[in-house]
Amino acid sequence: MKQTLAVGIDIGGTNTAFGIVDRRGNILEQGSISTKGHKDIDGYIKAIYDALKPLMDSVIGRILGIGVGAPNGNFYKGTIEFAPNLPWKGIIPLGEKLKEKFQLPVQVTNDANAAAEGEMAFGAAKGMKNFIMITLGTGLGSGIVINGNLVYGHDGFAGELGHVIVEKNGRLCGCGRKGCLETYVSATGIVRTVNELLSARSEESILRNIPVENLNSKDITIAAAKGDKLAQEAVDFTTTILGQSLANYIAFSAPEAFILFGGLARAGDLILEPTKRHMEENVLQIWQNKVDIVGSDLNEDDAAILGASALVWEIPAIN
Amino acid sequence: MKQTLAVGIDIGGTNTAFGIVDRRGNILEQGSISTKGHKDIDGYIKAIYDALKPLMDSVIGRILGIGVGAPNGNFYKGTIEFAPNLPWKGIIPLGEKLKEKFQLPVQVTNDANAAAEGEMAFGAAKGMKNFIMITLGTGLGSGIVINGNLVYGHDGFAGELGHVIVEKNGRLCGCGRKGCLETYVSATGIVRTVNELLSARSEESILRNIPVENLNSKDITIAAAKGDKLAQEAVDFTTTILGQSLANYIAFSAPEAFILFGGLARAGDLILEPTKRHMEENVLQIWQNKVDIVGSDLNEDDAAILGASALVWEIPAIN
Numbered sequence: 001m002k003q004t005l006a007v008g009i010d011i012g013g014t015n016t017a018f019g020i021v022d023r024r025g026n027i028l029e030q031g032s033i034s035t036k037g038h039k040d041i042d043g044y045i046k047a048i049y050d051a052l053k054p055l056m057d058s059v060i061g062r063i064l065g066i067g068v069g070a071p072n073g074n075f076y077k078g079t080i081e082f083a084p085n086l087p088w089k090g091i092i093p094l095g096e097k098l099k100e101k102f103q104l105p106v107q108v109t110n111d112a113n114a115a116a117e118g119e120m121a122f123g124a125a126k127g128m129k130n131f132i133m134i135t136l137g138t139g140l141g142s143g144i145v146i147n148g149n150l151v152y153g154h155d156g157f158a159g160e161l162g163h164v165i166v167e168k169n170g171r172l173c174g175c176g177r178k179g180c181l182e183t184y185v186s187a188t189g190i191v192r193t194v195n196e197l198l199s200a201r202s203e204e205s206i207l208r209n210i211p212v213e214n215l216n217s218k219d220i221t222i223a224a225a226k227g228d229k230l231a232q233e234a235v236d237f238t239t240t241i242l243g244q245s246l247a248n249y250i251a252f253s254a255p256e257a258f259i260l261f262g263g264l265a266r267a268g269d270l271i272l273e274p275t276k277r278h279m280e281e282n283v284l285q286i287w288q289n290k291v292d293i294v295g296s297d298l299n300e301d302d303a304a305i306l307g308a309s310a311l312v313w314e315i316p317a318i319n
Numbered sequence: 320m321k322q323t324l325a326v327g328i329d330i331g332g333t334n335t336a337f338g339i340v341d342r343r344g345n346i347l348e349q350g351s352i353s354t355k356g357h358k359d360i361d362g363y364i365k366a367i368y369d370a371l372k373p374l375m376d377s378v379i380g381r382i383l384g385i386g387v388g389a390p391n392g393n394f395y396k397g398t399i400e401f402a403p404n405l406p407w408k409g410i411i412p413l414g415e416k417l418k419e420k421f422q423l424p425v426q427v428t429n430d431a432n433a434a435a436e437g438e439m440a441f442g443a444a445k446g447m448k449n450f451i452m453i454t455l456g457t458g459l460g461s462g463i464v465i466n467g468n469l470v471y472g473h474d475g476f477a478g479e480l481g482h483v484i485v486e487k488n489g490r491l492c493g494c495g496r497k498g499c500l501e502t503y504v505s506a507t508g509i510v511r512t513v514n515e516l517l518s519a520r521s522e523e524s525i526l527r528n529i530p531v532e533n534l535n536s537k538d539i540t541i542a543a544a545k546g547d548k549l550a551q552e553a554v555d556f557t558t559t560i561l562g563q564s565l566a567n568y569i570a571f572s573a574p575e576a577f578i579l580f581g582g583l584a585r586a587g588d589l590i591l592e593p594t595k596r597h598m599e600e601n602v603l604q605i606w607q608n609k610v611d612i613v614g615s616d617l618n619e620d621d622a623a624i625l626g627a628s629a630l631v632w633e634i635p636a637i638n
Contacts, residue, residue: 153573154575163570177601252568255472
């Protein structure tokens with residue numbers, strides 16, 4: 001008998017990527033379409049169908065279901081709800097529409113939860129039952145795994161650690177409140193920190209040569225690795241807040257490890273080592289030297305598709 | 320057939336209370352012994368046995384197991400580990416010793432987790448699958464329930480929300496770190512707040528008539544209820560920090576409700592109403608007006624025994 005397969009769809013603000021994945025995490029086929037520019041949600045669904053169906057036909061009869069990772073995706077309802085960076089407003093019954101079009105079971109979750117599923121099935125969290133996934137991109141996303149299951153809470157939206165308030169009256173967040181973790185710890189957050197340092201100080205820095213509007217987190221970690229003091233200060237400031245936050249999250253769910261993913265995490269030990277140090281400085285004694293911080297070991301381009309596909313194996317009818 | 324029963328044992332620093340409980344939460348028999356003054360742990364176990372066995376003989380053959388709530392109790396291992404307020408040092412294999420003595424299955428957990436089990440089985444959390452129990456006593460204990468299960472994490476110690484750091488370089492905590500939630504929000508914490516206010520201010524307050532060494536949290540809530548401004552300020556300060564913290568915990572596990580238990584919670588709306596208000600001021604928009612804060616509705620004297628007994632119904636061999 002041929003091995004069974006799952007489709008993973010990753011919906012981003014700009015692109016939608018999809019792939020056909022086997023149970024060991026090999027991507028057999030993949031493609032993408034633009035998320036934007038469709039007449040409405042039905043036009044978008046049709047565009048996915050038109051691009052994905054030919055790939056599926058090559059493995060006809062072997063696909064068991066479709067998993068979707070999307071911003072503000074709700075696992076319980078299969079909806080996307082009020083996603084600020086997607087073209088469709090309000091509550092979109094995405095799961096239902098895909099199910100109708102493809103005549104396959106569909107599971108939807110948010111992108112960070114999909115990432116956690118992917119790490120658990122194929123990546124750095126293989127074999128772990130209790131871990132917390134942290135994705136560092138434009139914002140900070142999180143997926144919390146307890147006893148081998150993603151935490152969805154009462155309403156399906158649990159695990160928004162980017163919106164834990166870490167600084168009273170701190171930086172204004174996109175959510176309208178102040179001092180959220182993601183305003184400090186994210187690709188955007190570290191750029192804000194550097195911009196603050198650059199305007200408050202007159203010291204030399206490689207980063208002064210980059211036009212403010214172009215400065216990104218990679219420039220900062222590269223400069224820090226080269227010994228740029230101001231960049232190093234920004235890294236230390238960022239990892240201090242992240243380490244303190246992780247120490248607090250341990251008191252909640254006592255995970256075995258944190259898995260870090262995304263641009264900042266790709267800087268490796270430059271970020272992981274000080275984060276670990278600041279976490280250890282702040283954690284309750286019973287957890288000292290017990291909790292790891294590791295970088296994702298999935299290929300960044302594939303991770304979102306793998307994570308979304310892993311959702312299929314969670315569909316009750318399939319197990 | 321006669322209804323089956325469970326024994327609940329609540330180990331406190333001073334007293335150990337126990338009872339025989341039916342599945343509906345009726346305590347059929349109960350008693351207590353001193354926790355202190357025994358030669359060693361075996362002497363203590365023998366004292367429990369001598370006091371409890373006669374009660375058990377009256378319902379012979381109907382008792383399925385023993386549940387124990389104890390400070391620093393570890394659910395996975397059945398141990399009590401390094402409990403600062405108990406007479407025995409190091410790691411105590413309490414579950415094993417009780418099992419051997421009574422020849423019954425035994426389940427051990429910490430006191431706050433037992434309280435959460437009790438609320439779920441018999442109290443304010445009946446029918447809830449996602450809630451967080453907060454016990455306000457000398458410290459702040461917590462039991463986190465997700466999908467109907469207590470969260471124990473990788474090592475059995477999850478759910479130490481009293482030791483989330485809420486104030487950098489804040490008040491010194493018994494754990495050796497600074498700024499833990501329980502240094503502000505607990506019976507002890509609110510007394511510390513009042514003492515700070517009394518020495519910083521010269522304004523009149525009923526609380527000045529109480530000798531500092533006798534002042535307790537009940538005096539403070541009574542004074543606040545009578546309109547004492549300084550006491551009211553202490554209540555507002557305490558409930559602000561608690562409300563902000565609960566708002567952050569919602570971002571973690573999206574519970575349906577928080578259940579508050581213990582001396583401070585007994586003050587009812589005086590504490591619950593401002594805590595709820597401060598929580599709503601700080602919570603992410605998607606959770607506004609979605610999460611309840613309720614006081615425990617179990618009798619305080621019985622709650623610990625009920626909670627411990629409820630553990631028995633979690634023993635796999637019994638279900």
